[in-house]
Amino acid sequence: MxxxxxxxxxxxxxxxxxxxxxxxxxxxxxxxxxxxxxxxxxxxxxxxxxxxxxxxxxxxxxxxxxxxxxxxxxxxxxxxxxxxxxxxxxxxxxxxxxxxxxxxxxxxxxxxxxxxxxxxxxxxxxxxxxxxxxxxxxxxxxxFGGGIAWDTNRFPDGKHPVDFKGLWDVDAFPGSRGLRPRVSENLEMALIADGVAPHDLYPLDVERAFAKMDEIKPAVKTWIEATPQTVTLVANGEIDFSYSYISRIRPAQLDGSTLNISMMQTLNxxxxxxxxxxxxxxxxxxxxxxxxxxxxxxxxxxxxxxxxxxxxxxxxxxxxxxxxYMPDMTNPNNAILDDAWWADNYTDLQNRFTEWLLL
CATH class of the missing domain: 3.40.190.10 (Periplasmic binding protein-like II)
Incomplete structure (x- = not known):
């Protein structure tokens, strides 16, 4: 973009x-x-x-x-x-x-x-x-904007991650994670968690990203196929922290949910x-x-x-x-997916990611 x-x-x-x-x-x-x-x-x-x-x-x-x-x-x-x-x-x-x-x-x-x-x-x-x-x-x-969601009833301030580095830090923030089973978004989060600045993501360092994904994989309890489950699994206490979307969490809040999503760092x-x-x-x-x-x-x-x-x-x-509640494009902590880069790489990397999930 x-x-x-x-x-x-x-x-x-x-x-x-x-x-x-x-x-x-x-x-x-x-x-x-x-x-x-x-x-x-x-x-x-x-x-x-x-x-x-x-x-x-x-x-x-x-x-x-x-x-x-x-x-x-x-x-x-x-x-x-x-x-x-x-x-x-x-x-x-x-x-x-x-x-x-x-x-x-x-x-x-x-x-x-x-x-x-x-x-x-x-x-x-x-x-x-x-x-x-x-x-x-x-x-x-x-x-659209995606980030880290949690239940405020179970995780008060300071007890949940607010950025992707924190999501990867299972010692500081113990608990099960939920991520999507598609390669895009995951590789970006992994690289940011590993210290790459959001504006320096592309071209993605694929090997570095997969190595970082290896670190969080044991903490991922659910690879979430259906987008609504990024909300319901957290709300039901089946997972602790989920990669979800502002468009999912905010309507849930208006319906009375105690879920929240970090606006400090998002993928857009x-x-x-x-x-x-x-x-x-x-x-x-x-x-x-x-x-x-x-x-x-x-x-x-x-x-x-x-x-x-x-x-x-x-x-x-x-x-x-x-x-x-719209994604903030002036926040330097936020990243924007490069669709042109993914046009050349999505199919091969999605196949690799699907195989990685089975390992």
Whole structure:
């Protein structure tokens, strides 16, 4: 991510007022107008969009999927799976079941390098308002932040890690850990824990990172496949410290949970949307992406799940309360995943990481 884009994510831009965006079209808290049914090439069987489950799924359904269906008449089915290998298998077999792939930069960019996505239809998808417009075959949707989560009832101040070095320090902070089973994010955390400055991460020193992963592996009780479990396993006391996301912990807090997440050090990355190569619903899928990029939808998603909108007008429209929990791009302790580096390295390193997990 360039310094220019980082700057755009760090504050408001443009001259559009918050009220004007919130009230435009299908605004936040405003009932959608009578649907203007789209009469273009229809996806009569509906669209299938990958998702991440839990509160994220609820947000996608409420802010994007259902309003899109109301406006266009096209049903949207959400699938709690963003497995790049499964997506590739569908495309290679010519039996595409997932029309829109919603995933993190390393997976999207690896898929792009493998030719898995349809080219973005610029006549449908307007990227002029985006801080990070994406590539020829993908579109950035929002910035998310991940960090260390714990239960404040079990671990008061001083008894839990607040950065990745502390997460690796099982002597200072004894307890079980929960990490994700994907190579991206883990290698970055490992290198930061080993003393690499966040702004000096790339190109990743892969051997050094795996050696550091060897150190924490005995303390990792669960390699968490389903994102909602980064919250529930801690809340249930099954693990002590988890790598989770602001967008998961903050909604849990609002529901009364005693969980917390450190904002002192986070990993930050863009989430993307891409349309599967060979889908029979290409035009409808492009319409869905365009809908998700509308400033009012972007701002509404930020209010619900505390992501940083990729739409600059959507970012400006976000409330101060939502901004308080968005990733801080001015904090030198925070790191940003380099999607371009992962485009060249994700597949091979994910295969190596999967084998490492079995050792």
């Amino acid at each position: 360039s310094d220019t884009v980082k700057g755009k994510f760090s504050g408001t831009t443009g001259t559009v007022s918050r009220r004007s965006v919130l009230m435009a079209g299908a605004g936040i808290g405003v009932t959608l107008a009578t649907p203007a049914i789209w009469r273009g090439a229809r996806a009569d069987s509906g669209l299938t969009v990958t998702c991440w489950g839990g509160k994220y799924r609820d947000g996608i359904d409420t802010i994007f999927a259902k309003p899109f269906t109301e406006e266009t008449g096209i049903p949207v089915t959400l699938i709690d799976n963003a497995d790049l290998a499964k997506m590739k298998a569908q495309i290679d077999s010519g039996n595409v079941e997932w029309d829109v792939f919603d995933s993190v930069g390393p997976q999207i960019m690896s898929g792009s390098k493998q030719g898995l996505w349809e080219k973005v239809d610029e006549s449908i998808v307007d990227r002029s308002d985006l801080a990070a417009p994406g590539g020829d075959d993908n579109v950035g949707t929002y910035l 990355s863009l989430e993307y949307l891409a349309v599967a190569k060979g889908t029979k619903n290409r035009e409808a899928a492009m319409r869905y992406i365009a809908f998700c990029l509308r400033p009012d939808r972007q701002a509404a998603f930020a209010e619900k799940l505390y992501f940083t909108p990729n739409s600059m007008a959507g970012l400006e429209a976000a409330s101060p309360e939502a901004r308080e």
